[in-house]
Amino acid sequence: MRRTGPHETAGKATRLVLTAGCLLAVDASFAGATDTRRPPIAIVGDAIPAPLTDTPGDPARGRAIVADRTRGLCLLCHAGPIPEERFQGDLGPDLSGAGSRHTAGQLRLRLVDGRALNPDTIMPSYHRVDPSPRVGAAWRGKPVLEAQEIEDVVAYLATLRDDTREGPAR
Amino acid sequence: MRRLAAAALGAFASLAAVADEIPQAERRSGFDAMSAETRAMQVDDTANPGLLWVQDGADLWTRAPASGRPACAGCHGEAATLRGVAARYPAFDEASGAAIDLQGRINHCRREHQGDPPYGHESRELLALSAYLGFQSRGLPIAPPRDPRLDPARAQGAALFRERIGQLGLSCAACHDDNHGRRLGAATIPQGHPTGYPLYRLEWQGLGSVQRRLRNCMTGMRAEPFAYGSAEFVALERYLMDRAAPLPIETPAVRP
Known part of the structure; x- marks a missing residue:
């Protein structure tokens, strides 16, 4: 879905401008944008092609984040090929085959800010500081996952091909 | 974008809310989705804590x-x-x-x-x-008063129900209007009707008010819960009871 740029929302509420702004190249609400040593997070089409960090993502760490219900929270809403975790949710698509359906860049944008693609999605934006009010004190000003954690999860999801029911990294 | 505009303009949010509401004939108590054992515990007065x-x-x-x-x-x-x-x-x-x-x-x-x-x-x-x-009142249908002086509370409650809050940017409506019946981890998401409060929740091993339950949800959304007794909670309660009518009162209900 194409989103409108900030020039089309000028004059509306600040939150709207911020929301639209993040969908272009840079926005302060992206957690990575505070790191001035790195280039800003760039969305190209429906993807973020460039990794957020210099350290390649680790699929094993990514799998652990996905499985952790207090960290990645993923299995609350998604089923996935992580058989030792019972009680997986079904609000979102099954993560099996995610690496066949999407490129790493597409997975990255869906994790960093899926609401850039679909503002009504229930999927939280994992690596932007959500503009919603009443953020709990423990979470204020923080993204759900840090940049390296995003890279780890992207690396794990990329291993989930349609021809593998079980992700390789345990 | 639309949701943000709605949140910014509370009055319009409450108007939009009506269109998304669960039709009366489709309203279901969380009781219906419980296991046979938990339902039996609720309906047997000698087993209902x-x-x-x-x-x-x-x-x-x-x-x-x-x-x-x-x-x-x-x-x-x-x-x-x-x-x-x-x-x-x-x-x-x-x-x-x-x-x-x-x-x-x-x-x-x-x-x-x-x-x-x-x-x-x-x-x-x-x-x-x-x-x-x-x-x-157990067994009586929820019967919202037609007092127009309650309209501000109703509108505030409807807007709060739809407002995305917390680090995860979720709203009550995102789960309880749009995704009831689906599974969030081990739990089947209910429509979220407060038919049986105060109720005995197995997870609490005790009785609790609807405000305690709402605070649980808000914490899960990584949001700062409203204070007990706050106007926000009373407004949400008013809206939730409107949204639940005419389901029967189940107090004291039992829930997982």
């Missing part, structure tokens, strides 16, 4: 407060005369000019008419009395 609080409430109803002023029964008589009250609360409170919920009303009586300090939120006494009053 909430009945212990109801019994405590019956004792408190007739017990004179420390101030020496009349007990609840001294003014109201038999509690059965208050059958139907829990089905229509929250109501408009003339004294404060705002909506008040049943627990707020109990504490108002205690302060103004009994001369005793209000019970604490989630205290054994307040839960017992509100369970006892709710129990009087």
